[in-house]
Amino acid sequence: MILTVADDIELRLLSPDDAKYIFRTIDTERAYLREWLPFVDYTQKVEDSIEYVQSTLNSIEKQFGVYHCNTFVGLIGCNRTDMDNKRTEIGYWLSEKMQGKGIIIRSVYRLLAFAFNEWGMNRVQIRVAVDNVKSKKIPEKLGFYLEGIERDGELLVDNKFTDIAVYSLLKKEFQE
Numbered sequence: 001m002i003l004t005v006a007d008d009i010e011l012r013l014l015s016p017d018d019a020k021y022i023f024r025t026i027d028t029e030r031a032y033l034r035e036w037l038p039f040v041d042y043t044q045k046v047e048d049s050i051e052y053v054q055s056t057l058n059s060i061e062k063q064f065g066v067y068h069c070n071t072f073v074g075l076i077g078c079n080r081t082d083m084d085n086k087r088t089e090i091g092y093w094l095s096e097k098m099q100g101k102g103i104i105i106r107s108v109y110r111l112l113a114f115a116f117n118e119w120g121m122n123r124v125q126i127r128v129a130v131d132n133v134k135s136k137k138i139p140e141k142l143g144f145y146l147e148g149i150e151r152d153g154e155l156l157v158d159n160k161f162t163d164i165a166v167y168s169l170l171k172k173e174f175q176e
Helices: 018-028 038-042 046-057 103-118 133-141
Strands: 002-006 009-013 063-068 071-082 087-094 123-129 145-156 160-170
Touching (some): 009 103, 071 103, 087 103, 103 123, 123 133
């Protein structure tokens, strides 16, 4: 499955071929990515990325590679999906060199359209570390509602807890 975001941006449902691109990006940008992504420290070899991709293939969760001009630049996907209650959570990360180009905000918007209109979700949330200013701008610009702060909600690298801002958007609030 491919979700077209723009002429130069696609979201491609993960396949085994993506593992090498995921690992290469993590490995070359390890210092940058690990600040907010604890899994980076546990991704030490390409087999770790292969295992991750394999785990997504038989899951209800939808995980996509973000491709800009046919080059892998990050991941975006739906996590903690609850089909009974029609809700999911969007998570994302992007290569440092590709930030500031509007790739993620447009990708999140496209994934919202998919979640609400094609997948039948009623609620989408985004959880982000309160100090991750760049990432917090995404739900804020897309009209998400800040529900509150989850104190010490995530354990980051170096055994450091961070507070998590919880944002949500309902289908009836989504503006296409």
